[in-house]
Amino acid sequence: xxxxxxxxxxxxxxxxxxxxxxxxxxxxxxxxxxxxxxxxxxxxxxxxxxxxxxxxxxxxxxxxxxxxxxxxxxxxxxxxxxxxxxxxxxxxxxxxxxxxxxxxxxxxxxxxxxxxxxxxxxxxxxxxxxxxxxxxxxxxx
Numbered sequence: 658x659x660x661x662x663x664x665x666x667x668x669x670x671x672x673x674x675x676x677x678x679x680x681x682x683x684x685x686x687x688x689x690x691x692x693x694x695x696x697x698x699x700x701x702x703x704x705x706x707x708x709x710x711x712x713x714x715x716x717x718x719x720x721x722x723x724x725x726x727x728x729x730x731x732x733x734x735x736x737x738x739x740x741x742x743x744x745x746x747x748x749x750x751x752x753x754x755x756x757x758x759x760x761x762x763x764x765x766x767x768x769x770x771x772x773x774x775x776x777x778x779x780x781x782x783x784x785x786x787x788x789x790x791x792x793x794x795x796x797x798x
Contacts, residue, residue, distance in 0.1 A: 660756035663749040667733035689715030
């Protein structure tokens, strides 16, 4: 399967919410946090419509696409959109187009405690190296 990655930067919080609505749709799975190195952000994995983009980073995702963001300053974000379908996204540019996508249906990301497992794809560069993990959904067992 082929993957596509798009980048939009800088975008405002309003534009970010519009991108999430247009590219992923609501409700969707999402989580966010204030420190990229803090794994507990995955504690907040939710399947809902309201999304708070006031944190330093976040992910909104479903079967169609993932929108991930990183804060640049008070009201500016750097945004990546990952999808297995080509998309037309105003203001975005494509980050290479030779991404090979691999599915891992029997290998969800398992978190400690009672937190949900995450179903994911990996995006591989032309040399075969895994470059991105694209979240698909939280496991609903």
